[in-house]
């Protein structure tokens with residue numbers, strides 16, 4: 001029996017996808033239990049397995065007998081806007097998750113790079129954060145817990161769905177940036193924030209040294225921007241350097257920070273970006 005025949009017998013035909021350009025067979029288990037079954041069998045049989053989310057990033061050059069993709073793990077078992085928590089399967093696209101959270105008035109305050117279909121599991125696994133890291137911390141700060149399957153097929157739950165957790169080894173933080181070394185992430189328990197009712201981006205153009213000083217003044221004034229970046233002319237697609245400030249939160253908080261921004265601007269004038277412009281700008285920076 002070939003590996004694919006064994007996998008088909010184990011998980012059904014629906015789990016076997018067409019091989020990619022690398023010709024490595026691609027398997028898409030439909031549940032965390034199916035992943036545990038597959039990895040347990042792979043361990044016994046000595047198959048080498050590569051982990052993939054949506055497969056949008058670099059191909060691994062490590063030799064593999066099959067690629068395990070999480071793309072069928074795309075459910076969101078729980079969104080609790082009142083607790084500001086959610087549990088999502090690792091293969092869900094980040095933008096799809098973001099939309100469903102927004103529909104419930106909740107926000108996952110991360111803006112990692114990558115294409116729209118990039119998966120939640122890959123973002124945790126690579127710990128890729130974007131400019132919102134300034135205001136809301138690295139990826140690990142957004143995790144309450146992670147459920148993963150080890151290379152020999154054991155399901156491990158670390159952390160949980162609530163803010164308070166039992167003491168012990170913090171395997172959740174180990175998974176953030178672990179690149180799958182500790183197993184395949186199957187479920188992620190997330191810490192959310194209320195969807196900001198005000199979200200504005202201001203930019204100030206000038207010489208790099210002057211803008212650096214303004215950035216320091218903003219920090220010294222105790223303002224709390226969601227993102228604060230000094231951007232080169234090439235990246236900003238402007239004539240000069242740009243200091244970009246994103247304010248997000250309640251209208252009252254944002255209004256207070258806007259007033260503080262004027263005072264810290266060193267005589268320059270911050271200009272607001274239109275919502276679409278701001279979105280494209282921050283995506284480019286991520």
Ligand SMILES: Cc1cc2nc3c(=O)[nH]c(=O)nc-3n(C[C@H](O)[C@H](O)[C@H](O)COP(=O)(O)OP(=O)(O)OC[C@H]3O[C@@H](n4cnc5c(N)ncnc54)[C@H](O)[C@@H]3O)c2cc1C
Pocket residue numbers: 050051052053054055056057058070090091113114115117118119120121122123125126128179180183184185186
């Ligand atoms: C150093 C670096 C450079 C990058 N360069 C680019 C770039 O040039 N272009 C670009 O578009 N994006 C780049 N990215 C970001 C990339 O788009 C993100 O990692 C994105 O989240 C990938 O989404 P995906 O679902 O397609 O993941 P994939 O490309 O399928 O996987 C990305 C990595 O995550 C691991 N992984 C995925 N899911 C899981 C899981 N459930 N459990 C454990 N491990 C998992 C994979 O093994 C792989 O190492 C880069 C990221 C990093 C860290």
